[in-house]
Amino acid sequence: MDTNKLMPLLADMAILVTVVEQGNFSKAARKLGITPSAVSRQISRLEDALGIKLLQRTTRQLALTESGKITFDYCKQMVESAEQAVNASRSATSTVSGLLRVAAPKSLANQVLRPLFVEFLKCYPDIQLHLKVTDRILDPIHDGVDFLIHINDYPIEALVNVKIGRVEQVLCASPDFLANHTLPTHPDDLKYLPCICLGENMTDNRWRFSNKNQKTTVEVTGSYLLNHSEMRRDAIEQGFGVGSLPDYTAQKGIEAGKLIPLLKDWHLQCSYHGDICLQYVQSKYMPNKNRVFIDFIKQKSLEIQQDS
Amino acid sequence: MDTNKLMPLLADMAILVTVVEQGNFSKAARKLGITPSAVSRQISRLEDALGIKLLQRTTRQLALTESGKITFDYCKQMVESAEQAVNASRSATSTVSGLLRVAAPKSLANQVLRPLFVEFLKCYPDIQLHLKVTDRILDPIHDGVDFLIHINDYPIEALVNVKIGRVEQVLCASPDFLANHTLPTHPDDLKYLPCICLGENMTDNRWRFSNKNQKTTVEVTGSYLLNHSEMRRDAIEQGFGVGSLPDYTAQKGIEAGKLIPLLKDWHLQCSYHGDICLQYVQSKYMPNKNRVFIDFIKQKSLEIQQDS
DNA sequence: GTTTATTTGTGTCCATGAGGCACAAGTCCT
DNA sequence: AGGACTTGTGCCTCATGGACACAAATAAAC
Numbered sequence: 001m002d003t004n005k006l007m008p009l010l011a012d013m014a015i016l017v018t019v020v021e022q023g024n025f026s027k028a029a030r031k032l033g034i035t036p037s038a039v040s041r042q043i044s045r046l047e048d049a050l051g052i053k054l055l056q057r058t059t060r061q062l063a064l065t066e067s068g069k070i071t072f073d074y075c076k077q078m079v080e081s082a083e084q085a086v087n088a089s090r091s092a093t094s095t096v097s098g099l100l101r102v103a104a105p106k107s108l109a110n111q112v113l114r115p116l117f118v119e120f121l122k123c124y125p126d127i128q129l130h131l132k133v134t135d136r137i138l139d140p141i142h143d144g145v146d147f148l149i150h151i152n153d154y155p156i157e158a159l160v161n162v163k164i165g166r167v168e169q170v171l172c173a174s175p176d177f178l179a180n181h182t183l184p185t186h187p188d189d190l191k192y193l194p195c196i197c198l199g200e201n202m203t204d205n206r207w208r209f210s211n212k213n214q215k216t217t218v219e220v221t222g223s224y225l226l227n228h229s230e231m232r233r234d235a236i237e238q239g240f241g242v243g244s245l246p247d248y249t250a251q252k253g254i255e256a257g258k259l260i261p262l263l264k265d266w267h268l269q270c271s272y273h274g275d276i277c278l279q280y281v282q283s284k285y286m287p288n289k290n291r292v293f294i295d296f297i298k299q300k301s302l303e304i305q306q307d308s
Numbered sequence: 309m310d311t312n313k314l315m316p317l318l319a320d321m322a323i324l325v326t327v328v329e330q331g332n333f334s335k336a337a338r339k340l341g342i343t344p345s346a347v348s349r350q351i352s353r354l355e356d357a358l359g360i361k362l363l364q365r366t367t368r369q370l371a372l373t374e375s376g377k378i379t380f381d382y383c384k385q386m387v388e389s390a391e392q393a394v395n396a397s398r399s400a401t402s403t404v405s406g407l408l409r410v411a412a413p414k415s416l417a418n419q420v421l422r423p424l425f426v427e428f429l430k431c432y433p434d435i436q437l438h439l440k441v442t443d444r445i446l447d448p449i450h451d452g453v454d455f456l457i458h459i460n461d462y463p464i465e466a467l468v469n470v471k472i473g474r475v476e477q478v479l480c481a482s483p484d485f486l487a488n489h490t491l492p493t494h495p496d497d498l499k500y501l502p503c504i505c506l507g508e509n510m511t512d513n514r515w516r517f518s519n520k521n522q523k524t525t526v527e528v529t530g531s532y533l534l535n536h537s538e539m540r541r542d543a544i545e546q547g548f549g550v551g552s553l554p555d556y557t558a559q560k561g562i563e564a565g566k567l568i569p570l571l572k573d574w575h576l577q578c579s580y581h582g583d584i585c586l587q588y589v590q591s592k593y594m595p596n597k598n599r600v601f602i603d604f605i606k607q608k609s610l611e612i613q614q615d616s
Numbered sequence: 617g618t619t620t621a622t623t624t625g626t627g628t629c630c631a632t633g634a635g636g637c638a639c640a641a642g643t644c645c646t
Numbered sequence: 647a648g649g650a651c652t653t654g655t656g657c658c659t660c661a662t663g664g665a666c667a668c669a670a671a672t673a674a675a676c
Contacts, residue, residue: 074393085382
């Protein structure tokens, strides 16, 4: 059965259900807000389309035929499903309130997510957003968070993952700095330049690079180590050395000419490099507050993609 | 949710299902035989009606929103039910063949049901009708019959019962007979008249009468006993005495003036007096041959009611 | 018996709205 | 940069669903 053949019959089936439940055409017509003659025609049309007589009817009594009973049962199911579809939609908009716990990394939260969360809360004033800013990757089940946002090319497989964006690390220096130093054309050149590292782990001074063909690792040195991207941007702009920045942190500085991107052909592998992942525990029927949050973030990530 | 609000949305829901299953508007439009713009508009209309965004869509990709997923599930159910309704109707007309076993009492079968069965077999040439004519009331389960037709005001409660008509017993005599005897005005008068009994049971000569207010029993006598209604009609017409006939047996004779109905104010209780019952075993999904038989008999009984 | 009210069904007419068409805007691929 | 394909919108046309009037049938009322 093709859907295009089916569609005009759907309304007729709904009318059939009303007729059977009301007991006659006239009552059904009143309930449907149309005239009895319209009801009569629709039922006839349905009978013609299905090829069977559904109702045994005289002017004074109405009854389903035996063949019609089965058809009616399915029609009733059909209407009930449709009603449930509508009810599901209504309840999806009605109660969007409660607590929503979200974990996100510091830098991303401050520079990218902040305006999103503000707008979200304005859209849904009855939702209370509890934002846990941390660079640790929390466990949604044990750490009591509903959503986990993190930057990673390998999202947690046990959780649903929605890619809502991507962060690239850009290696930068200030124009002043470059005027006084040799412009690096290969990762190895960085050995001889002061570099600004994160300094969170012991290996943070081992920068791993890759391009289409090769991989290489460079051990860099520098006098300023800090794990705050905006402060690092400031340090780079001040000419303290070469440093890596998330693209969203670097973008304005590059546009303003305060930062010069380096080694564009190479990718810098580090913890702040990869897809922005929105992850949460799988469940068929989640609360509305969760659903609207996912939809909102997805929507915004699409809009951001369009803008860029 | 009123049905009249729901109806215009049903087709839109079907379109939504097609869109999601096809993956984009254009493919869905091709499948539905309409233009993509029409699809776009219907989806928008559905979203407006439901008050939620169902699909997150750009020009290159399409995805259900979280809120939309639940709505979609119900819409899919809705379409599936509708398809089942259509399929049920198709199969109801496709295979109407096989053996149908019907038990009916002699007199009714010969004088009333015979033309119905003939017409039924002409309508459904692939059905084989096995008619068991007997005045015993058979057990549909143990005696291997699908339908049981009998005359009784108290149908078997374990079976589904469809009243397809009514038989009244009429007490008659011939004009010749009445010319030579006193016209009875009360059941008691029958004691002094020759009466024609069925003679099947020992108590068949005890005729029980009732009217609005009273009941009475008369023990009658006569020289001719026979349990075949048409032969009994003949005996009455020949002036052998007063006898009871089913109304359908007496009708022609009364109209032709060969029979005179007696004691019209009284009802004669006997085995051939009551509703004509079509009974069969309850089952939700019976074979098509059974369904069309029920529908046919119901339909004919309605037409007979209209004629009379 | 007659009337009255209510039922289903069938014409005819008309307004609503669904869909086609053309086009715009956006996106991916080459 | 250009081509192919996407979704979305304005405009117009025509099919269709429904109102209306009426007929036929039936059950109840009187």
